[in-house]
Amino acid sequence: MMLYKQMQLGVPAIWIQTQDFSRVVDNITAYSNRTCYTIHAGVFSCFKDGSWKPVLVEIPDPNDPEKKMQITTNDHSLIFQFILDSSDKHKATYIHQDFRKAEQVAGFLTGMVSSLRHSYRSSFLNDDVDSMSYQVIVVSPFVCPEEYQFLYVNISEEYPSYEELVDIAIHIHDSTNGEVISLDAAKEVARAGLGLNEFSFINLCLMSAVDNGKVDPAYIYNSKMESIKRNGVLEIIKPKMTFDSIGGLDNIKRVINNNVYFWNNPEEAEQFGITPIRRILTVGIPGTGKSAICEATASALQLDLARTGVSQVMNSFVGQSEANMRAVFQQIKVMAPLCVWIDEFGRDLSGGASSSHVDGGTTDRVHGEFLTGLQELPDNVFLMCAANQLDNLRPEMLRAERFDKIFFVGLPAFEERIQIVRINLPNGDFNYEEIAHATKYFTGAEIKSLIKQVKFDVVSSERRNVTTRDIVSHVPKMRNILWNKDREMIRNLYRLAYDQWDWSSTLQYNEIDDILGNRVARSDSFELKI
Numbered sequence: 089m090m091l092y093k094q095m096q097l098g099v100p101a102i103w104i105q106t107q108d109f110s111r112v113v114d115n116i117t118a119y120s121n122r123t124c125y126t127i128h129a130g131v132f133s134c135f136k137d138g139s140w141k142p143v144l145v146e147i148p149d150p151n152d153p154e155k156k157m158q159i160t161t162n163d164h165s166l167i168f169q170f171i172l173d174s175s176d177k178h179k180a181t182y183i184h185q186d187f188r189k190a191e192q193v194a195g196f197l198t199g200m201v202s203s204l205r206h207s208y209r210s211s212f213l214n215d216d217v218d219s220m221s222y223q224v225i226v227v228s229p230f231v232c233p234e235e236y237q238f239l240y241v242n243i244s245e246e247y248p249s250y251e252e253l254v255d256i257a258i259h260i261h262d263s264t265n266g267e268v269i270s271l272d273a274a275k276e277v278a279r280a281g282l283g284l285n286e287f288s289f290i291n292l293c294l295m296s297a298v299d300n301g302k303v304d305p306a307y308i309y310n311s312k313m314e315s316i317k318r319n320g321v322l323e324i325i326k327p328k329m330t331f332d333s334i335g336g337l338d339n340i341k342r343v344i345n346n347n348v349y350f351w352n353n354p355e356e357a358e359q360f361g362i363t364p365i366r367r368i369l370t371v372g373i374p375g376t377g378k379s380a381i382c383e384a385t386a387s388a389l390q391l392d393l394a395r396t397g398v399s400q401v402m403n404s405f406v407g408q409s410e411a412n413m414r415a416v417f418q419q420i421k422v423m424a425p426l427c428v429w430i431d432e433f434g435r436d437l438s439g440g441a442s443s444s445h446v447d448g449g450t451t452d453r454v455h456g457e458f459l460t461g462l463q464e465l466p467d468n469v470f471l472m473c474a475a476n477q478l479d480n481l482r483p484e485m486l487r488a489e490r491f492d493k494i495f496f497v498g499l500p501a502f503e504e505r506i507q508i509v510r511i512n513l514p515n516g517d518f519n520y521e522e523i524a525h526a527t528k529y530f531t532g533a534e535i536k537s538l539i540k541q542v543k544f545d546v547v548s549s550e551r552r553n554v555t556t557r558d559i560v561s562h563v564p565k566m567r568n569i570l571w572n573k574d575r576e577m578i579r580n581l582y583r584l585a586y587d588q589w590d591w592s593s594t595l596q597y598n599e600i601d602d603i604l605g606n607r608v609a610r611s612d613s614f615e616l617k618i
Contacts, residue, residue, distance in 0.1 A: 095116070103226045113185070177221055178221070189230065248289065254275055288315070322396045325395070338595070369473045374476050375532060375570065376531050381592070396416055396430060505527055
């Protein structure tokens, strides 16, 4: 654990951002090689024999300056001087718990922390551990302000582990004699609570017991999902869409379905010397099924789908956007296994509009946090990103091994349009081929919108079912068709895809010439890549 390593090194200052003050303090005091101090119950205290005990500080007797008296205190100047004067100061840790704004806390401690850093450096250069000063650990609900971060080792406190949540559930069982939770249910309850801090998990367990007479895993899980959604930076859903509800895109479906087996059987993958695909980027035209593929992939893997985007974590407060991005990846890790979907990838991570003059460099810093989070994702997280364009995306986002596959998703080919029409008109006597011909250069979303609009117009005005003629005759009335609006953008994407990317559809690959409007001299044919 990073915290214990930093305590062992005796680094001068650590800043832990957390909402679980008591749990973090317990974790700090569990490291037995250091003497821990803090203000507990309003007075300066030392942790001894498993509990906090008041410390008496010596000060001049106001009635007789030549004498000394001992008092309890919460005066920080007296506290810091006491620790500094102690014989084992090089093994002392002061835990500063503070709910004030981060700027106030950091400003208050700046002088002391700077002095501790100087002492740390001096003891290191002189190889004199005994001359090292004490250590301060700030426990705050807020991230350390950016302008002070160089003074601290910054740690975002991890959520309770599965084992810790099991222990809490067992404690509830023992304290209620098994009336509200059985030992068999403890593991299921803990699994439902992954991603919650300790206080929230305990609170939901007790609320469930009050509302239902027992600790219900479904109650905990649903409440957790609602809380995550309210936070606005991560939305987790149970995927409903499957590959059967998506028309076309045969190659990407084939690759993902082939991958599912080895994803669920990693030992066999290792035996054959292969690594299952875990990172996919889909690039292409808006409305062509990129988002649908993400959800269907989660269904195929039988995983919950966590959706987020960089724009969702951006915050006007300095440092908060970066903290939000760290929180997103922390939440993802603790709730794994999971399928993660990052939408509007190319736009949000272009970095093209970030500078000290535009947004104080916030986008650049969020970009860096994203790269770090991406690199540290565990193997049981399947990542899918969707982008409409990559013009301004930085090269490091697309370097080798960042993504296992980059798939291009273009305009649906003729046979794919037939499939899309069949999915959206499953019942009735329709000429699917005629509708597919009429909707050439339509995206899947535009075909779906066309059918929906025609249905409404015909049924609401004439009280009858729609016909093939109704749909075909309405095609010229469609406005803002992407092909007419951004034809050159689409063609540029096709050219890039031909040179650089895998294709999500064999049929779309075979229609390159038609999209580009000229003959492309090539002797190759589509080669299926798995």
